[in-house]
Amino acid sequence: MFNQRRVPKETGIFLILIGIIIVLGLVAPAFLTVSNVFNVLLNSTTIALLALGETFVLLTAGIDLSVGAVLALSGVVAAEAFGAHLPWEIATLLGILSGSAIGLFNGIVIHFTKVPPFIATFASLGIASSIPLILTSAVPIGIQNNVFQDIGQGFLFGVVPIAVLILLLMAVILHLGLTMSRFGIHVYATGGNREAARLAGINLAKMDIAVYTISGTLAGLGGIVLASRLGSGYPTAGSGTSLFEAISAAVVGGVSLFGGVGTIPGALIGAVIIGSLADGMNILNVNSYWQPLVIGLVILIAVTIDTIRTSRRRSVRITKVVADAMKPAESSRETMNAK
Amino acid sequence: MVPLLEVHGVSKVYGNTRVLNQVSLKVEPGEILAVLGHNGAGKSTLIKLISGVELPNEGSVLIQGKRVIMTSPLEAHKLGIGCVYQELHVIDGLTVAQNLFLGHEKTKKGLLDMQAMRHESRTLLESFGLSDLDPDSLGKELSHPQKQMIEILAAINMQIKVLLLDEPTSSLTLGEVDRLLDLMRLLAKKGLGIIFITHKLKEALAVSDHVTVLRNGSVVLADHVNNVHEEQLVEYIAGKRLVENTESNVSAHSDDSSEELLQVSHLSSGKALDASFTLQSGQVLGIYGLVGAGRTDILKALFGLEQITGGTITMSGQPYVPKTPTQALAAGLYYLTEDRKVDGFIPGLSVALNMVLPSLAAFEQNGMIKFRQIAAKVETFMRSLNIQVDRETPMANLSGGTQQKVLFARALLVPGIKILMLDEPTKGIDIGSKTEIHSLIRQLGREGYGVIVVSSEVEEIMAVSDRILVMASGRMVENYFLRGQTEEADLLRAALGGKSRVQSA
Structure with missing residues (x-):
C-alpha cells in the first residue's frame, strides 16, 4: 500500500521462512512432503488466527493478552451449545461471538477507563479463562458433529485442510481491509501517532473498540478450529503458550510492538515460521523440553531486531517507548491541558 | 589558547x-x-x-x-x-535537586545524601540567579x-x-x-x-x-x-535574496463580498476568559500574545478539544457547539497545531496518506480506497504548494517547512473547510520556508478562507494579518482592525499587559 513501486516489506521475513524450510528439508527429508507441509500449516492455524487478530491491536500500539484464554472460552461455549442440541451453525457462531464479546469488553474498558491495555486484557484473560472452568467444572465436553468436526479435521480434495483454507480466507479479507479501506489506514494512523490521528478527525473510541473486537473474534474462530480438532470443548485449551506464540508470530513477521508498523502477510509468515520450527524439531526428535527454549530465542531475536529498528527510525529512546506502553490508552486531554 | x-x-x-x-x-x-x-x-x-x-x-x-x-x-x-x-x-516525579544530581547522586555510607544535594542545589540555583526555584519542587511543577x-x-x-x-x-x-x-x-x-x-x-x-x-x-x-x-x-x-513581498499584497478582498463565518461572544475556556471576536471570509485574523496568554485555548475550544465554560459561538449564523475534532472538521474548521511532531502528523505514514488522512472518505468507493485518485490529487497539491518530495516518502523524513506545507495541503483537501486555525504556523521553520508560508497564508485569505493565526512573533503577526487581536492573561486587550497601521511596539506593550481595553468586534 505504501510503497507499491518497491519490494514488499515481507520479502525479508519470507526469505527467512524459505531458508528455514530448506534447512529443515535437508536435515529431515520427511519435512518437505506434501502431507507434512499441510500438517505444518494446519498446526499453525490456531496460532495464525490469533496472530492476525493481534496484529490489528499491535498496529494501534495496544496489546491483547486475552486471546489465549478466548480459545478455551470459544470451544467450551460451542460445546455447551451442542449439548443444548443447537445446530452446528449456531453453536459455531456462539463460540466465535463469545470471543467477540471479550474483545468488545476489552475495547470499551481500555478506551473509556483509560486502563492500560496490558492490564485491562490481563484482567480479561483471567475472566475468559475462568468462565470455561466454571461452566464445565474443568471436565472437557465432547462434541459429536460431523460438520463441525470437518472444520478442523476435514480436507478438500483429500489433501488441503479446511482449517487452512479458512485461515487463508481470513488473511485475504483482513489484508484487504487493512490496506484498501479507510478503516485500515486509520488503524496505521492511530498507532503511528494517536493524538495526530484524533486531530485529523479519526474516532479513537471506534478504533479501539474495533481492533479489540477483531482480535477477540479471530481468537473465537481460533477456538472453534481448535475445538474441532480436539473433538471437544477443552476448558484449559490455550492456557499454555498460545498467547505468547501468537504475539511472537506477529512480531517475528514484522509487526512492531510500538504500533503503526506491520502487515497481515507478515504476521501469517511469522506464524508459519513458528509452526515450522515446532514441527521441524518434532521431526528431528528434539526433546520437547527444549522446544520452547528454541522458540523463545527466536522470539527474543525478532523482538530485539524490531526494537533496534524502531528506535533507530524514530530515534526514540527505548525507555520512553516502554513508558508510553504503560500509559493509559488516551492521555491526550491531560497532556494537552498540561501545556 | x-x-x-x-x-x-x-x-x-x-x-x-x-x-x-x-x-x-x-x-x-x-x-x-x-x-x-x-x-x-x-x-x-x-x-x-x-x-x-x-x-x-x-x-x-x-x-x-x-x-x-x-x-x-x-x-x-x-x-x-x-x-x-x-x-x-x-523527570516529573523527581525533585529539582534529584534532577540536578541525576546519575551522579551524592551518597553517604552508600545511602543518598539528600541534605548535601539539596544544599548544593540551592547554591547552584542561587549562583545563576534562580533562587526562586525550590530544590524540593517536583519536576512536574x-x-x-x-x-x-x-x-x-x-x-x-x-x-x-x-x-x-x-x-x-x-x-x-x-x-x-x-x-x-x-x-x-x-x-x-x-x-x-x-x-x-x-x-x-x-x-x-x-x-x-x-x-x-x-x-x-x-x-x-x-x-x-x-x-x-x-x-x-x-x-x-x-542562499538567495528574499523578496520583501509582505507589504505589497495587502488583502485584496473587498468587504462586500465577504460573509461572517464565525462569531464568538464572551467565550471562556481554559485560560481564555470572556473572548469576543468575529471572523469574515477572506480575512486573516492574527491573535498575538505571550505563550500562556490563552490564545491556544481559544483555538482548542473552537476545535472541540477544550471544554467551553462560558459564552456562545455561531458559525455562518448557526449556533455551534464543538464537542470533538471530528465534529469541528465536519462543520468546516481545521486546526493546525503548534507542535507538528507531537500531534500534527503520522511519522511512519507516507506524505500522500498524511495529506489525505482526514479526507479519506472522499477517495472511497464501495468501501475500497482509490489510491490512483489519491495520487493524482496529492500530486496536484504538491505542485501548487511547491512540495518537492516523493509522495511515498515517510513524513518523518521531511524538513519542518515541508511537513508544514503538507499539513496545509491536508487542511485544504478536507471538503467544506472554511476556517483555518493556525497555531504558531512557522515555529521551528527556517527563514526561507517561513516567507513561503506567510505568502501562502495571505493567499488563503485572498481565496476566501477565514484564517486565524496565533503567533508569539510580532513580525509574523504583522506580516500576515488583516486584523490583530492582542491577548494578555486570558483576556483580549486590544483589537486592531487595519493592517499596516499598527506598530510593533503597540502590540508588544499590549501583550505585556498594558491597559485592559476589552472591545467586542
Whole structure:
C-alpha cells in the first residue's frame, strides 16, 4: 500500500521462512512432503488466527493478552451449545461471538477507563479463562458433529485442510481491509501517532473498540478450529503458550510492538515460521523440553531486531517507548491541558 | 589558547545523501558560537556528531587539542560535552535537586545524601540567579522554561566544558528568552564554551561572539559577530535574496463580498476568559500574545478539544457547539497545531496518506480506497504548494517547512473547510520556508478562507494579518482592525499587559 513501486516489506521475513524450510528439508527429508507441509500449516492455524487478530491491536500500539484464554472460552461455549442440541451453525457462531464479546469488553474498558491495555486484557484473560472452568467444572465436553468436526479435521480434495483454507480466507479479507479501506489506514494512523490521528478527525473510541473486537473474534474462530480438532470443548485449551506464540508470530513477521508498523502477510509468515520450527524439531526428535527454549530465542531475536529498528527510525529512546506502553490508552486531554 | 572543542572537516553521509560536508568549527573557553541554518542544513546532524549520537564518516573532533572518538552521548558527557535538546528530559516525579544530581547522586555510607544535594542545589540555583526555584519542587511543577534552566544546570553540575543548546528559545516568551540569554552570558563568563543552535537571528546576534552559517551541509559563513549584520545572515541562510513581498499584497478582498463565518461572544475556556471576536471570509485574523496568554485555548475550544465554560459561538449564523475534532472538521474548521511532531502528523505514514488522512472518505468507493485518485490529487497539491518530495516518502523524513506545507495541503483537501486555525504556523521553520508560508497564508485569505493565526512573533503577526487581536492573561486587550497601521511596539506593550481595553468586534 505504501510503497507499491518497491519490494514488499515481507520479502525479508519470507526469505527467512524459505531458508528455514530448506534447512529443515535437508536435515529431515520427511519435512518437505506434501502431507507434512499441510500438517505444518494446519498446526499453525490456531496460532495464525490469533496472530492476525493481534496484529490489528499491535498496529494501534495496544496489546491483547486475552486471546489465549478466548480459545478455551470459544470451544467450551460451542460445546455447551451442542449439548443444548443447537445446530452446528449456531453453536459455531456462539463460540466465535463469545470471543467477540471479550474483545468488545476489552475495547470499551481500555478506551473509556483509560486502563492500560496490558492490564485491562490481563484482567480479561483471567475472566475468559475462568468462565470455561466454571461452566464445565474443568471436565472437557465432547462434541459429536460431523460438520463441525470437518472444520478442523476435514480436507478438500483429500489433501488441503479446511482449517487452512479458512485461515487463508481470513488473511485475504483482513489484508484487504487493512490496506484498501479507510478503516485500515486509520488503524496505521492511530498507532503511528494517536493524538495526530484524533486531530485529523479519526474516532479513537471506534478504533479501539474495533481492533479489540477483531482480535477477540479471530481468537473465537481460533477456538472453534481448535475445538474441532480436539473433538471437544477443552476448558484449559490455550492456557499454555498460545498467547505468547501468537504475539511472537506477529512480531517475528514484522509487526512492531510500538504500533503503526506491520502487515497481515507478515504476521501469517511469522506464524508459519513458528509452526515450522515446532514441527521441524518434532521431526528431528528434539526433546520437547527444549522446544520452547528454541522458540523463545527466536522470539527474543525478532523482538530485539524490531526494537533496534524502531528506535533507530524514530530515534526514540527505548525507555520512553516502554513508558508510553504503560500509559493509559488516551492521555491526550491531560497532556494537552498540561501545556 | 587551545580551543575547548574543535571540529575539523567532518562529513556525514546517509545512503546517497551527503548531509554534512567538510564542516569545521571551534569553540574557545568563554565563547558563545551561534550555528544558524535552514531546517535540513545539517544542524541536527552536526549536533549528533558532537554529542556522540553518531560518528562522522570523515574528519575529526578534538577536545582541548586531543582527538576523540565518541560512540555514545555518555562518552561525550564524560569528555565534558553536555547537550540540551529541544525536547526536555526533566523527570516529573523527581525533585529539582534529584534532577540536578541525576546519575551522579551524592551518597553517604552508600545511602543518598539528600541534605548535601539539596544544599548544593540551592547554591547552584542561587549562583545563576534562580533562587526562586525550590530544590524540593517536583519536576512536574516546573514551567517549560524552568525545566530548561534545570536541564542546563544539570549539565553544568556534571562539570561539562562545552554546552550545546539546540533551539533553546523556540518555545520561550520574550522575557524568558532574555533570561536564558543572560544565563548563557553568565556561563560563558565562567569559562564554558557554548554552541547555540537557533533560527532566530536577533538572539544569535545579541548573545554570540562568533556565528557559523550552514547551508546544504556546508559552512557558508563563519565570522565574528561584529562583522555580520542581520540582512547578510538571512541571505547566507536562504542562499538567495528574499523578496520583501509582505507589504505589497495587502488583502485584496473587498468587504462586500465577504460573509461572517464565525462569531464568538464572551467565550471562556481554559485560560481564555470572556473572548469576543468575529471572523469574515477572506480575512486573516492574527491573535498575538505571550505563550500562556490563552490564545491556544481559544483555538482548542473552537476545535472541540477544550471544554467551553462560558459564552456562545455561531458559525455562518448557526449556533455551534464543538464537542470533538471530528465534529469541528465536519462543520468546516481545521486546526493546525503548534507542535507538528507531537500531534500534527503520522511519522511512519507516507506524505500522500498524511495529506489525505482526514479526507479519506472522499477517495472511497464501495468501501475500497482509490489510491490512483489519491495520487493524482496529492500530486496536484504538491505542485501548487511547491512540495518537492516523493509522495511515498515517510513524513518523518521531511524538513519542518515541508511537513508544514503538507499539513496545509491536508487542511485544504478536507471538503467544506472554511476556517483555518493556525497555531504558531512557522515555529521551528527556517527563514526561507517561513516567507513561503506567510505568502501562502495571505493567499488563503485572498481565496476566501477565514484564517486565524496565533503567533508569539510580532513580525509574523504583522506580516500576515488583516486584523490583530492582542491577548494578555486570558483576556483580549486590544483589537486592531487595519493592517499596516499598527506598530510593533503597540502590540508588544499590549501583550505585556498594558491597559485592559476589552472591545467586542
